[in-house]
Amino acid sequence: MTGGVITKVTRANSAAIRAAADVLRAGGLVAIPTETVYGLGADATDATAVARIYAAKGRPSFNPLISHVSDLAAARRIAQFDDAALRLAALWPGPLTLVLPKAQDCPVAELALAGLPTIAVRVPAHPVARELIAVFGKPIVAPSANRSGHVSPTDAQHVVADLDGRVDLVLDGGATPVGVESSIVACLNGTTRLLRPGGLPRAEMERALGHRFALAEDLPLMADGDEAPIAPGMLASHYAPRARLRLNSDRVNEGEAVLAFGATLLPGAKQAAMSLNLSERGDLVEAAANLFSHLRALDAADVTSIAVMPVPPEGLGEAINDRLARAAAPRP
Numbered sequence: 001m002t003g004g005v006i007t008k009v010t011r012a013n014s015a016a017i018r019a020a021a022d023v024l025r026a027g028g029l030v031a032i033p034t035e036t037v038y039g040l041g042a043d044a045t046d047a048t049a050v051a052r053i054y055a056a057k058g059r060p061s062f063n064p065l066i067s068h069v070s071d072l073a074a075a076r077r078i079a080q081f082d083d084a085a086l087r088l089a090a091l092w093p094g095p096l097t098l099v100l101p102k103a104q105d106c107p108v109a110e111l112a113l114a115g116l117p118t119i120a121v122r123v124p125a126h127p128v129a130r131e132l133i134a135v136f137g138k139p140i141v142a143p144s145a146n147r148s149g150h151v152s153p154t155d156a157q158h159v160v161a162d163l164d165g166r167v168d169l170v171l172d173g174g175a176t177p178v179g180v181e182s183s184i185v186a187c188l189n190g191t192t193r194l195l196r197p198g199g200l201p202r203a204e205m206e207r208a209l210g211h212r213f214a215l216a217e218d219l220p221l222m223a224d225g226d227e228a229p230i231a232p233g234m235l236a237s238h239y240a241p242r243a244r245l246r247l248n249s250d251r252v253n254e255g256e257a258v259l260a261f262g263a264t265l266l267p268g269a270k271q272a273a274m275s276l277n278l279s280e281r282g283d284l285v286e287a288a289a290n291l292f293s294h295l296r297a298l299d300a301a302d303v304t305s306i307a308v309m310p311v312p313p314e315g316l317g318e319a320i321n322d323r324l325a326r327a328a329a330p331r332p
């Protein structure tokens with residue numbers, strides 16, 4: 001598997017989903033649309049298949065993967081839920097990943113957990129992901145379906161651009177509606193921490209929880225690599241376009257491209273090499289959905305610098321600003 005030069009891309013109807021389940025059963029890799037971003041999926045219980053994910057992504061280290069399951073009952077077969085975890089699980093299906101102690105007799109391959117005693121679990125809401133998990137009948141591990149260090153794919157063509165020939169099948173379910181990765185919350189030792197802001201706004205999760213998250217800042221880093229296991233947010237550079245990003249820009253310099261937000265036109269914007277707007281009406285949900293595809297498009301225009309307008313930090317703005325800060329971080 002994954003030996004072919006050209007990857008098959010197919011519209012995600014029921015026949016294609018059954019074919020995808022067969023690929024997974026044979027130990028192959030399938031790119032799957034979820035409501036957040038496309039995932040690079042494999043049979044979670046097959047260590048060889050999991051290893052193929054790392055090879056395909058070109059990950060420098062074996063960082064742990066999210067296990068995707070159909071419902072809470074299936075999640076409880078692989079992870080242990082405390083009260084806080086159960087309250088948050090009421091928000092499933094959706095763009096929320098929980099990091100929990102793994103269950104006794106957890107069938108997920110050790111490699112997918114990178115040797116950790118904890119496991120990341122998610123119940124996605126996207127109908128294609130849900131149908132595939134149901135037909136396959138086992139947990140599917142899936143990181144975002146991009147090469148290591150690239151931005152996450154929000155449509156099937158992004159997947160092909162990064163992973164052509166390295167994935168057996170791409171299920172094309174169109175553009176992903178949310179556009180940023182899932183929010184990741186750890187419920188461990190009686191404490192809940194937001195490890196990665198994402199597609200589910202903090203306020204919604206804290207409302208379900210009944211209190212605020214503990215600070216994630218004092219978490220130890222458990223590994224290095226481009227996507228560090230315990231606190232991905234502490235990692236300097238991950239979502240990395242080639243062009244430099246100038247965040248919170250109030251003007252556009254000569255030769256720069258612009259990533260705009262809202263209706264205001266920055267000084268110098270008319271001369272910009274290229275300009276794309278995350279959301280002209282200043283809608284953060286629309287902005288999240290456009291974030292990665294706009295970054296890719298501006299980067300492809302071959303400019304050395306992109307002026308990024310300020311994005312307000314509330315709601316999905318927290319995740320958007322987090323991804324922008326990472327994309328702007330200097331690379332080693």
Ligand code: TXA
Nearest residue numbers: 036039064118119120143144181182227228229230232
């Ligand atoms: O929206 C998403 O979450 C997408 C879709 C495909 O589900 N997936 C995704 O996976 O973004 P990935 O591998 O690109 O990012 C998952 C993050 C990584 O930073 C990983 O280190 C962290 O989750 N993670 C996984 N298991 C963990 C664990 N046991 N403890 C702490 N962090 C963990």
Ligand code: MG
Nearest residue numbers: 143144152227
């Ligand atoms: Mg990723």
